[in-house]
Each structure stands twice: as C-alpha cells, then as structure tokens.
Amino acid sequence: MTIPFIDLKTQYQTIKSQIQERINRVLEHGQYIMGPEVIELEERLAEYVGVKYCISASSGTDTLLIAMMALDIRPGDEVITTPFTFIATGEMISLLGAIPVFVDIDSRTYNIDPMKIEAAVTAKTKAIMPVSLYGQCADMDAINNIANKYGLAVIEDAAQSFGATYKGRKSCGLSTVGSTSFFPSKPLGAYGDAGALFTNDENLARIMRQIRLHGQDRHYHHPRVGINGRMDTIQAAILLAKLDVFPEEVVARQRIASRYNNLLSNKTTSPYIEPHNQSVYAQYTLLVNNRGDIQAKLKDVGIPTAVHYPIPLNLQPVFNYLKQQEGSFPIAENIAEKVMSLPMSPYLSDYDIERITVAVKAAL
C-alpha cells in the first residue's frame, strides 16, 4: 500500500466531530467573512506564539506581501533573503518592485548564514527575511543583531515553522514581524489557503490590519493601498479545531523525526538541528546522491518522496534579471541537488517508519 506523503486523512478521522461542529457553527451564523471565529483564532494564535498581535490573512504568500507593504518596502529597496526557499519568499519582494538580495545558506542547517549577511547590506537595504526552513528557525539573535546595527526590519518567513522554538521562544514571535502559512500541508494546516502575521508593534499591527482589508481604517474609508487579504471564517473555524490538538501533534512530529534519525543516521545526513532549536519538521529531509534513482526505487515500493527545493531562487528564470549565474551560491546550489524529503505527519505509524527506513537503506 502506498504511504501518503502527508497524511491529512488520519488527522481528519481523529478530530472529525470537532471540525464538523466548528464548520456547522459557521454555516448556522452565516458570517463567512470576518466572522467571530476569525477574531477567536487571532486571540488564540497570539497567545500560543506569545506576542501581542496576530493578524490572520488569506495565505502565507499574502502575509509576506502585507508585512513588506506595512514596512513601506518600495521599488528599488533591497531585501536580504535566502536562495534556498519556496518561490513566494523572493517572489513577493519582486512583486513590490524591490530587489531580493540572496545570501548563501549555512552548510549544516540550510538556513541563511548570518555570517554572510553583513557583507550584503547596502544603503538600499530595508529588511532581512530569513526563512525557517523545514521547521527549524534561522539564527534569529544573530540576524536581529545585524538588523539593529543597520536599522533594518526582520520578517521571519515562518511558513514552515509555526510551533517551532528558538532558545525557548516560539517561531513567529522572534523579530519585527513573523509570517506563517496554514496551507493544508504545513504543520498547522487549514482546508484551503490561509496564513497569519505576528508582531508586538502596535502601529505595525494596525497598518497590517488595514492593508489586509483594502487599506481601510473604517468602513469605506481608505488611507492607504491594501489588498483583499482576509482569512475565510470557515478556515478559521477549522484551524480552531486543529489548534486544540496541535501541541500534541508537534510532539508526535518530533518523536517521528527522532525515530527516523535513529534508524537512518549512520547511513544518511539530514539538516543539523541546533541544540537551542526545536524543529516542527514541516519536512523530514535527507541528503542523497543519485536522487532521481532513489526516488524511483522508493516509488516502486509505494513510498512517495518530494524535493524541497530542486532549484535555488537565484537560478529560477524569473530572477534572471538579477544576473546571478550558476555558482553564485555554491552551498545552496549543492544542497538543492541532493535534498529529498520523506513522508512526515504526526500520524505516521511506527510500522510505516520502519518500512520507509528499510526501503531507504536498500535504495541507497
């Protein structure tokens, strides 16, 4: 039998009645846009992360856009980020006419290398946007120190790391703004697109709230340009039901990752988790040679794999205009050729983990 890459069905079966009850309440009250569940979810999420303000939104892509619009990032401004991420990170910088300035990754964690950031700062730099890849936070203290020195904002693209901790503090609450995604396959996933922003800055929170809703400060009064960036009430209702079990799911993810580690570590390399970090393992990822062959062998025995991400952003055609040829970011480019992610979900059984690891060792 094929193992699902991300098992959303078992989770649904486990909390079906809570999810249905939450959805039914929305259908009964009928406030599909900005209903009471949206407000309730924002309060619960802010409390969970340990920040003052949470602004729910339509996706983890829109949250990046809203955060940068609120920070007044404009055409020609530079935003320092990692080339080893999902396209949205660099894409939203470009959408605003700003320039993504890539900085190579750390060879052990695959997150942006703080040692290389300072050399990329120019008079045009406005912000640093680290990504908490695979569920592990980047070195936020080191990044915040550089940002403070040059007066820059730090936007954590925490789309993969909601629930992770860095030095005991939660991802999303570690910098000027935290931006996360509730895409169905993320650690906390809705049943459609959704995302959220987090900050302790009251003024920034107010501006982000306005931008999310067409730049309006009161009904039909618009002091700034915004977007339609709201989270649907139904998605908020689903997330409220899922948030109740989320802390247990994080523990389960960590237990599964450590089983994978125990069964595979003498055969393979996976990203080093810093001792001060707790990853939520959005992905469990290995480095392999002959990736295509190994993926094909695993597929033959019913084990799906995925590659996050095969092409670093500097080599994506959309960023050709930045004129960064192959070899500009050697670590990201090398790692991108070797990463392969295994099935990961809090409901993965010991039996399946065993089956997967046996097959991986045979395929290597």
Ligand SMILES: *Cc1c(COP(=O)(O)O)cnc(C)c1O
């Ligand atoms: C998923 C993801 C996004 C985008 O989130 P969506 O909710 O799909 O728009 C942005 N950045 C990273 C690193 C992601 O993994």
